[in-house]
Amino acid sequence: MDYFDTILANSNLIRRHASLKVDLAVPAQEFMWQVLQDALETLEVSRVSVWLLSSNSDSEILECVANTDWGKNGVPNELPYLVKDENPQYFEAIDFGAPIVVQNAILDSRTCGFSDTYLIKENVKSMLDTIIFSEGYPIGVVCCEQKGDYRRWNRDEVHFAELVADCCTYRFMVQKQAKLEERLINLAFCDELTGVYNRRYFFESINKIISLHMRKRMPLTVAFIDFDNFKSINDTYGHQVGDETLIGFTAIAQEHLRSEDLIYRFGGEEFLIVFQGIDVHDAKKALIRLQSAVQTILVNQASTKLHFTFSAGAIELIDNSLSIEEVISKADRLLYKAKKDGKNRIEI
Template sequence: MAVDVKEYEGDMSNNRHNELTHVTQRLRRVLSKEVDVSVGHQQFLSDILLEAKELLNVSRVSVWLFDDAAKPSKLINYANTDWDGLITGPLPELAVQDYPNYFRAIINGETISANDAMTDARTSEFTDGYLIPQQICALLDAAIFQNGLAIGVVCCEGRFEPRNWLQWEVVATELIADCCSRRLLVHELWQMQQRLTEMAFQDVLTGLNNRRYVMDYAKSEMSRHQRADRPLSLLMIDLDRFKLINDKYGHDGGDEVLKQFAQCCNSLVRTEDCVCRLGGEEFIILLPETEVAQAMSVAQRLKEKAAALEVQYEGDIIHFTVSIGVASVNLNMPFSQSLKAADQAVYQAKAAGRNQIKLAL
């Protein structure tokens, strides 16, 4: 019986179309799921890789990212279908100089469909150290793009025998790489948002929390302490005669004093305490679960430690003292009222000769 070539080619085309449609639908469904991108790459990419492993019927799928997309020197393995859970050890790496042909292809954005990985010029470099020990015979690797640059690769591995990769499988792998690119972009945007949030609530010079942060934090802590009927205390600290330090050593010298005093505060307080630079040479320490008598003890230790601090700057040693106001936070009033009371106590400490501690009345 004669075979109609055109009919046969049409059937093959329809089959490829159906396969691609099926793959696209499955990948779109996976990609639409909400995932937590604040976790590691293995966690937020694993569902895509597992889907790829099943779709392509391969032994393993992994994601490798360049250390620097603009000037790559190595690929780092961030996600792998062989891994389970959070990865704590060092991640596997591949250096450019060891695999020049492979890296050249990926950097150029090529999709590598190596039917026989041991003879393909782009993958045969892996023979002794990677392919033979793990019995990998076929590789289908697609570059992951962002902003027009290859930032990494999705690697699909077939074990035990060479394999003729079908066209729909090549296209599917490229779609998988695009899915990974989208997830990685969401992760990058999340990281950027975190950095912006930190900048919004962080003092750039000292690295401490800023006024905006402490006002929000105090509100939530007051609510918590009020429900539990627990004490909350506050220290307000002002560096004595700070203008004279700026006049003598310049603002760079003054900045060094502020940074070292911030470190002094952090070294003294507990993890749960909140240290903040209010502005200029003024600092606040919020002390949860702390009676005012205990807060006075903290203030005394801080005053002594500040007086003993020697700030080295351009061959000179800068000494300074601090005046501290201590207040018990009134949980039934706005935080600004307690802040004002502590501020008044600081003025009293200044009036008493500086290097003093005063309790707000």
């Protein structure tokens, strides 16, 4: 098989690899690894890397996010990057969108800007960079580098390098879509302010949780929580501090409760906690510990200490005789008793 046939065969292979399902939550180095290895072996170059455009407060930069030199799981603590202000002609070439085909990288006007800082140090002689697009606009490049000797790139190599960039485009588009879907799920089932589950997800999930615990004969307790004197916090310090209080409470609750204890923001300053696998007495002990943990909450950029308390009513589900609405109603009545009897109390 000659070189052209190898490129043709591997064009099919890299497209297959790019279409495989991968974990898009991992760094680009991992989910781009096979695509970059295919490019490295097919083009017989020294190194293949992926660089993405981004902006900081000072300038536009191009940051390396994947590199065949790093190994499958190896990512340096500080990623290499190029700054647009220092390499304007290279960034212009990326914006133009055509392949950047460079035989002599040190002399070429598009790449000579980083000859002292990168090319000479790395002994890179020739470069073949192809553009990664998103919604019609460049978002980065796939950079194929030849070390040691100069190289004249042929048409088939340029076309294959463009295919590699298209595979990267596809992977990043899928990642973007996955992040969007995750965000939509969070918006549907999580409270936007605190990040805990919302009222809607409580009613979506609770019947399955109850059925599981009844079937396995495991205890299950539901606690209804309401902040004491929350209105006075809003009136005295403003709603921003009120929001910080809600966020602070949920952060402390997540830190002190078990991972099995599910926290839902039911509305305003009301929360439900579903204690899985423990009875109402152990749930009360957990709530008392939480009361102690949240006695002081730092707000207003940690410059204000709020004396903070909450009251709660907790009920253990013995069987399926009560609907979830009846369970909440009973817990609410216990909460009302806790408020009436002096606040900062737990009633069971």
